[in-house]
Amino acid sequence: MSESKPRQKEKVEPEREFTKATSTSSEEPLSDMTKDKTSERRGSETASIKAHEFDPHFKHEISNFHGGEKLKQCFQCGTCTSDCPIARFSDSYRPRSLIRMALLGLKDRVLSSDTLWLCAACFTCTDRCPQDVEVASVIRIFRNIAVKRGVIPQIFKELGSNILENGIAYKIPELRLKKREQTGLPPLPKRNPKALEKLAKETGFLKKLKGSG
């Protein structure tokens, strides 16, 4: 008994800290913008599984992509989720459970999940997976397939369009380009958006960007 008490205390403290942090932030006017919309989806993701939802080919489909080869080696230890920086502060993003859903064949749930877009691609999970599953790459594959179904978060559409227009992901205001030279920097090298657009047409990337999201 005397041993279990301090252990329990250790567990509770970080949670308290977290609650304090979130409640402070929700009082801010920023709360709307910073609202974690992914938690609203939690319900549908945890709803009971129906037999017709299984797609037994899904895991094989993923394994055929670069980075997805080791998916089936996952033994669900949970290292990915426990070491994930995002999972610490998200109510809903759990890489282990995305992997589990994929292995079960819950294709629609995986691909329509908003949590897919919360991976920061820090590769901590990939580096630490004892089974060599490239977790972050598997999540990238899920995203790429979701895009083929027409799901693209607005931010990626913007970044993609910017790249095709300017060669880089942001449109830099003229004033700032002038300021570069005032601070002694050489002019920003010219880009070649035309070449990029040609490549984007060739690969079908342009179509993806223009498709409804």
Added chain:
Amino acid sequence: MDVNKDSNQKAWLLFLGCAVPYRVSSYEISTRKVLAELDIKLVEMPEYNCCGLPIDPIDHEMMLILAARNLTLAEEKGLNLVVLCPGCAGTLRKVNKKLKESKMLREKINSYLKETGREFKGTIEAKHLLQLLIEDVGLEKIRSAVKKPLFNLQVSEHMGCHVTRPTGAVDFDNPENPEALKKLIEVTGAKYVDYIDKSACCGAPIAGVNDKIPLQLTKEKLIHVKDAGAQALITVCPFCHMMFDTNQPRIERMFNETFKIPVLHYPQLLGLAMGFSSEELNLKGLRVDPTPIISQVSDRAEGK
């Protein structure tokens, strides 16, 4: 294959990426200053494009093509690439390695590049600034360029994930116990301060989808840095820098905390130790007031 791995090579093609020219010019200004001092000649890179990383989530193949196109520009010049942003560096290194290793993938990507008259050959290397400093300039040379050691300063680091991760693809340093930036900080004479979660992500990559989580992650790290007694935090990534510096006042307001921790780009710290003025290193471009750091440095210069 690595014909250009010649260590005598002093000219490098500078890959600026997107975020540095967009919002983080003090990183570029200070990098150019210190590299010139270390006899590294930077060559500008016309025609360059985004490394591809921002669109990897929506189209992996297009990412490979964008990265490969940049690599072909460097091959054309016969120069290795030095990259300021770890996201770009990681992407270019990863893709360079993949395309060198896989004939099948190389042929596929080249079939697209051919449309624009380009071909990936696999003749150059891409390195992040830190890697260039450690492997090609070397700590000894940097140490001999330090004119005013920063003995009065205590600083911590936030290196940024993509400098070292994923391990097998990037092949630099050890993400679980990184040493590159630590060594580079100690060379300046500053005292290196460790803290828990040092190698944890700041969350910046998802800020466009959800900015609450990155702000919480960054707040936590700032608390740890402050508790460890660091006077400044050192970064080598434009995105991490925006999280820790640009967003610091916002984080203070949101979470009712006070940090006031200046966040310097590593070349700014090194530049101070080399004797450059705070104006030359554009320290006034920082959001969090670096005056406490500057006064420490000038106190020392005046022999106080």
